[in-house]
Amino acid sequence: MPIRQLSETMINQIAAGEVIERPASVVKELVENALDAGAGKVEIVTAGGGLNLIRVTDDGSGIPEPELALAIARHCTSKLTEDIHDIRSLGFRGEALPSIGSVSRLSIRSRTATSDSAAEIGIEGGRVLPVRPAAANRGTTVEVRDLFFATPARLKFMKGERAESSATSDVVKRIAIAFPAVRFTLAGSDRSTLELPATDDSAEGSLRRVAQVMGADFPDNSIAIDAMREGVHLTGHVSIPSFTRANALQQYAYVNGRPVRDKLIAGAIRGAFADVLPRDRHAVTVLFLTLDPAIVDVNVHPAKADVRFRDPGLVRGLIVGAVRQALADSGIRAATTGAAGMMAAFRPGAASYGHGGPANGHRSYEASYHASGSAGFDPARSPQRPLDMGFEGFDQRGLRENEQAAFDAGPLASADARAGQSEAAETLLGAVLGAARAQVHENYIVAQTRDSLIIVDQHAAHERLVYEALKNALHSRAVPSQMLLLPEIVDLPEEDAERLAMHSETLARFGLGIERFGPGAVAVRETPSMLGETNVQQLVRDLADEIADNDTVETLKGRLDKIAATMACHGSVRSGRLLKAEEMNALLRQMEATPGSGTCNHGRPTYIELKLADIERLFGRR
Ligand code: ADP
Ligand code: MG
Numbered sequence: 001m002p003i004r005q006l007s008e009t010m011i012n013q014i015a016a017g018e019v020i021e022r023p024a025s026v027v028k029e030l031v032e033n034a035l036d037a038g039a040g041k042v043e044i045v046t047a048g049g050g051l052n053l054i055r056v057t058d059d060g061s062g063i064p065e066p067e068l069a070l071a072i073a074r075h076c077t078s079k080l081t082e083d084i085h086d087i088r089s090l091g092f093r094g095e096a097l098p099s100i101g102s103v104s105r106l107s108i109r110s111r112t113a114t115s116d117s118a119a120e121i122g123i124e125g126g127r128v129l130p131v132r133p134a135a136a137n138r139g140t141t142v143e144v145r146d147l148f149f150a151t152p153a154r155l156k157f158m159k160g161e162r163a164e165s166s167a168t169s170d171v172v173k174r175i176a177i178a179f180p181a182v183r184f185t186l187a188g189s190d191r192s193t194l195e196l197p198a199t200d201d202s203a204e205g206s207l208r209r210v211a212q213v214m215g216a217d218f219p220d221n222s223i224a225i226d227a228m229r230e231g232v233h234l235t236g237h238v239s240i241p242s243f244t245r246a247n248a249l250q251q252y253a254y255v256n257g258r259p260v261r262d263k264l265i266a267g268a269i270r271g272a273f274a275d276v277l278p279r280d281r282h283a284v285t286v287l288f289l290t291l292d293p294a295i296v297d298v299n300v301h302p303a304k305a306d307v308r309f310r311d312p313g314l315v316r317g318l319i320v321g322a323v324r325q326a327l328a329d330s331g332i333r334a335a336t337t338g339a340a341g342m343m344a345a346f347r348p349g350a351a352s353y354g355h356g357g358p359a360n361g362h363r364s365y366e367a368s369y370h371a372s373g374s375a376g377f378d379p380a381r382s383p384q385r386p387l388d389m390g391f392e393g394f395d396q397r398g399l400r401e402n403e404q405a406a407f408d409a410g411p412l413a414s415a416d417a418r419a420g421q422s423e424a425a426e427t428l429l430g431a432v433l434g435a436a437r438a439q440v441h442e443n444y445i446v447a448q449t450r451d452s453l454i455i456v457d458q459h460a461a462h463e464r465l466v467y468e469a470l471k472n473a474l475h476s477r478a479v480p481s482q483m484l485l486l487p488e489i490v491d492l493p494e495e496d497a498e499r500l501a502m503h504s505e506t507l508a509r510f511g512l513g514i515e516r517f518g519p520g521a522v523a524v525r526e527t528p529s530m531l532g533e534t535n536v537q538q539l540v541r542d543l544a545d546e547i548a549d550n551d552t553v554e555t556l557k558g559r560l561d562k563i564a565a566t567m568a569c570h571g572s573v574r575s576g577r578l579l580k581a582e583e584m585n586a587l588l589r590q591m592e593a594t595p596g597s598g599t600c601n602h603g604r605p606t607y608i609e610l611k612l613a614d615i616e617r618l619f620g621r622r
Contacts, residue, residue, distance in 0.1 A: 009126030012074060012102035013151060015095050022158060023050025023147060024167035026100055030142050031175055031184075032090035033097075034058035036079060037140065039182060040198065044172060046188040049164030051147050051155070059139040062112035065119040068131050071108060072123050074098045088293065090258060097142075102126040103154065104147045110140040125150035165192035166548065169495055170249070173213045174259045177252055177286060180209035192495055203235075210237065210286050214250060215493050215520075218243075218284065223329075225287065227322035230314055234322050236287040241273070241327070244281040246545040246566065254288045255296055261305045265289075268316045272323035289315065428585065432592050433607065436584035442577070445584045453610045458579065458587065461606040464597045465590055467568035470510075481511030481526040488524045488536045489517055496544035497522050503547055510567060514540070528567065542566045 006014075020026055027044060034042045037060025047053040063071055070076040077094030100106055101123030111118035118136035122129035148154040158164060169192045176184045176194075181201050186194040196212045199205035203224075211219050221243035227234045253265045265287065273283050297308040309315045428435035433456070434449035445456040492500070500507070501516045508514075513526030524536050546566050579587070591597040597606060616622045 008074065009102050012098045012126060015074075016099035016103045016151070017154075019095060019099055020103065020147075022167060023054060023164045024171045026050065026054050026104075026144055026147060027056070027168045028171045028175070029091070029096035029100065030054065030056035030144075031172065033142070034060055034140065035175070035179055035182065036089045036091055037061045039139065041183045042185075044168075044184070044186045046165065046168060046186075048189070049158070049161035050168055050188075051158060051161075051164065052145065054144040054147070055141065057139065057141040059137070062115070062138055062140055063108065063110040064112050065115065065131065068108060068110065068119060068121040069128070072097045072101050072106070072121065072128065088256070098123075100144055100147075101128075103150045105145040105149070107143045108140065109134045109136050109143075111136050111138050113138055162192070166495060166499075168192070169194060174252060177206075177210055177213055178254050178257050178259060178288075180205045192498070194494070207237065213493065214284060214286075216491055222284070223326045225322050225326050227318060227325070229318045229321075230311075231292060232314060232318055233290040234287060234318050235290075236285065238269075238272075238287070238323055238326065239284040241276040241283075243284060244277060245284055246281070246542045247549050248282040249545065249548060250284040251282065252286045255298065255307050256290060256293060257288075258298060258307075259305060260298075260307050262307050264309065264312050264316060265319065268319035269323070271316070272320045272327075276327060287319065431588070433588040436581055436588060439579050439584060445579070445587065447584070447588060449609075451612050453612070453615060454607055455610070456588065456591070456607040457605075458577075458584075461587060461591055461597065463568050464606055465587075465594055467565050468594050468597070470564035470568055480529045481508075481513060482529045483513075483526050484524065484536075487517075489521055490524060490537050490540045491521050492541065492544060494520050496541075496548070499547045500540065500544055503543075507543070510564070512539075512543075512567075539567070 019029070023046065027046070027050065031042055031044065034056060037058060039058035039060035041059050043057040045053070045055045045057075067078075073094075075094045077092060079089040079092050079094075081088075081092075097106070097108070102125065105122070105124040107120055107122040109118055109120040118134045119131055120134035121131045148158075165188050168188075169186060172184055172186050172194055176182070176196050180199045183198040184194060184196040186192070196209065199208040199212075207219055218237070218239070222237040222239050225234060225236050225238060248266065251266065251269060253260050253262060255262075269283060269285055269287075277283065295310040297310075429448065429450050431449070434447040434452070434454050436445050436447045438446045439458070440446060443458050445454075445458055447454040447456065497516065497520055500514055500522050504514050508526075511526060511528030512524065514522050514524050517523035522540065524540060527534060527536060527539075543566055591606065613622065
């Protein structure tokens, strides 16, 4: 075949393949154009998750009639600067409108301040329609219908109306945080709606916008950040360590007002919180970096929103330093680092489980868990003692007959001596997790096998067992629930409330009775009995995160299991409970009988094994 130039439409469709992944990408491009045009109001309407219709209306500068044809021509932009490194507008490539127009039916209706009438142009699957007069107020309305009708292969990748709507809502929220003085509304057939009234560009105005997006309780649970290093300015808010989420979706970052999703920034946030949060919990953050545009490249990828800093170390250092400082100043103490060094010494033993050993953050996890309201709960006295809930797949009677007798009597101090002599205990030494010897610090079971020392994190282990039991219960029957004396009201972002309401039937099967309570809130009337007393607020927020994360990709079963994992985490308050020898051994046997019990639901090990040989090496005896 001879070499030929691609047609204009094909070039645009190829560009669309990169930039326009889904309806949310179209919304992003159109909203950015509206903001570049100086809009004070941006109104977004979608239908069919954006696949049938996306309409963005603004009150910005408008496009002069003679330029309408250029707006939809490739590489035509009014935002051109001579210096590609000095880009101050959100758009600059002149690619979005022609790309969208090559895969959909697009129309632009616009009117400038100086013109007394509006004009309209259309483009359908790359075919340009003639400009004609129209009626409109000042500003621009861009309408995109039948997205991807011209590229049916793309359509197959769409995840369904609800998922696309929620991606769109995320995009709008992300941009809206950077433009507090602009009013945003998002309406769709599917109730994934937003209404964000304009505030102003002051620090307070910015925080009010953040609260509109993140929920009204964020300001009270966050710390302000304001730091400067070598000309790079960092401002914003981060949550206090007890206000965390199960995913990092609520971490927003901006570079010179442009929303970014950047690994370096995400890593710096993780680093800053490493001492105060466990690995599976995520801070809620809104950070704005302001720096000379010449030392940051925002031109890396048209859609991926990542950036390249000339001095990444400086930016990372600034974020980590400023956030840590703010956490320290606010009176929240980071966990001691001594434990981490200690564990590092034991790591050869832990490494055989494929883990780096428990992070020291785990200790603060306990601390923050208790701080968030469960300190007074003693599972031992709870009518729903978790250990007694009758795990399926584990035969407690078998244990009682064989082993329990050997441990039935006596306080812990004598258990060692007794166990050493007893024949039953001798058998236990051959078990994978061995014979329990003692419980230390109210959470660690020390056990002994023939050739190793085992340390079990009883909280983590129990969490796993509760999880497995919940999963089993779930697939066989409904989980019993208890009524709350007073329903608990949880304030949430509207879509979270909506998502939870949509899953209320599923949640009811888990014993969680939840219903809508006006806009942006749900009421919890029942909780699963086996959880005992639990932090309902945190549980509900985590469930909302979980559903947001997994709604479309997981099967129903997987989804239920995920929810079970989240519930198990809240139900396991086993550290702090003193265990008798037989209880410890029962826990070890349950662990042995439960698949996957070597790690807790968050992937941390539930126990570590130190081989005798390694211990001897530690003491220089080998
Ligand atoms: P870019 O934003 O990179 O310039 P686009 O393809 O998104 O490229 O838009 C092309 C041009 O159309 C813009 O440069 C701008 O001049 C004009 N335009 C697009 N949308 C609007 C809008 N909502 N208001 C005013 N002008 C607009
Ligand atoms: Mg643009």
